[in-house]
Amino acid sequence: MKRHGLTITGAISAVTLVLTAILGIAITPPDVTQKEYARFLYLHPPMAWVAYLAFGVAALSSILYLWPRTRRPFFDYLALASVESGVLFTGLVLATGSMWAEPVWGTYWVWDARLTATALMFVMFLGYLAIRRMGGTAEQIARRGAIVALISSINVPIVHFSVLWWNTLHQGPSVLTPGLSSQGVHGAMAWTMLLSFVAFTTLFVWMILRRIRLEQLRSGVGVGVLDAAIAARVAEGDAVEVSA
Amino acid sequence: MTVSAPTPRVPKRHRVRNVSALAVICGAVVFLLVQGISGSLNFYETVGEALQHRGELKTTTFRLEGVVEPGTIVATDKGARFTLVEGKHRIAVVNVGTPPQLFQGNIPVVVSGHFTTAPGNHFLSNQILVKHSSSYVADHPNRVTAKDGTVR
Numbered sequence: 001m002k003r004h005g006l007t008i009t010g011a012i013s014a015v016t017l018v019l020t021a022i023l024g025i026a027i028t029p030p031d032v033t034q035k036e037y038a039r040f041l042y043l044h045p046p047m048a049w050v051a052y053l054a055f056g057v058a059a060l061s062s063i064l065y066l067w068p069r070t071r072r073p074f075f076d077y078l079a080l081a082s083v084e085s086g087v088l089f090t091g092l093v094l095a096t097g098s099m100w101a102e103p104v105w106g107t108y109w110v111w112d113a114r115l116t117a118t119a120l121m122f123v124m125f126l127g128y129l130a131i132r133r134m135g136g137t138a139e140q141i142a143r144r145g146a147i148v149a150l151i152s153s154i155n156v157p158i159v160h161f162s163v164l165w166w167n168t169l170h171q172g173p174s175v176l177t178p179g180l181s182s183q184g185v186h187g188a189m190a191w192t193m194l195l196s197f198v199a200f201t202t203l204f205v206w207m208i209l210r211r212i213r214l215e216q217l218r219s220g221v222g223v224g225v226l227d228a229a230i231a232a233r234v235a236e237g238d239a240v241e242v243s244a
Numbered sequence: 245m246t247v248s249a250p251t252p253r254v255p256k257r258h259r260v261r262n263v264s265a266l267a268v269i270c271g272a273v274v275f276l277l278v279q280g281i282s283g284s285l286n287f288y289e290t291v292g293e294a295l296q297h298r299g300e301l302k303t304t305t306f307r308l309e310g311v312v313e314p315g316t317i318v319a320t321d322k323g324a325r326f327t328l329v330e331g332k333h334r335i336a337v338v339n340v341g342t343p344p345q346l347f348q349g350n351i352p353v354v355v356s357g358h359f360t361t362a363p364g365n366h367f368l369s370n371q372i373l374v375k376h377s378s379s380y381v382a383d384h385p386n387r388v389t390a391k392d393g394t395v396r
Contacts, residue, residue, distance in 0.1 A: 029382040033346065038380055105373050106344025111279055112287040120276040127269040133262045167287045167309070169354055171378040184379040 054086030
């Protein structure tokens, strides 16, 4: 059953990503002001949404891990998988944002509240990944990670609402507006953007399901055993090179 | 009964690398916090705000936001001259440098520069940033511009 869920999620993600690419590149019209650069609409906002979602899931699963009654290794794996995906998508958000900004704004980067807060979110969750590599027992690593994830997730609503709270060069939200309307995006462009949200969300679900499975296998083998085996194989290779 | 995994020993070489990476990340967090608090929260002054604070601003460099008044853009040897408006307020801008490719009339922009003390009291800028709205309107040959400047 689990296997089927993974396959179905992967298939939905693949089909919707292909459809988004076809609609986004070949079918939807250019924007009246931005022309062809408007096609970033089908990449940048859905990836930002997935980053928010990933860090939100990480925060929730961290709470569930820290709460003694609900403490399960699964919630630690879920937080780790979500943060890894979130960091990847935030990196892509920053990259695609810069690629769009140069021709549209006239610069790759500005230190406005939205961009600065997003960069801070990216770096803080990188810190989460770095702190998990500092050593310790699986429980110490999980508890440490959960605390850092909770602290870092405070920044997520700040990133989203920064364009409403302060003067920014970055435009206001196109979809997650206060009234939850997307009237700023017209016709086929709106439908394609909606499809891109489905595509990237299912991709995120597929990625974390795969990653949780990997972490479960890894913990089953024993943390460090796999690394030790790899290190032993590398040492064997070095020894062969020296003797040759 | 659960079998706990053995405590992994992090090799010293890896520990130094991990601590260094963490130190770099902590430094970046501090830098971004300082950057955010010191200069990012209020990215620009609107035309109305700038005129209201004209006495305090003097020739201080700041960012000014307003809509480019249609029909006021004049290309010059060194850049462009145009007027920024916000409601009834307006400021004449002289820009030195190449404007972005999407620069045109009736769009919001942010210009970076300062007021001059020269006659005309205009705003001298060296950078134009186009401030795009969150509206996305399909471009097609039958689209028309209404009298009020909106595209339909």
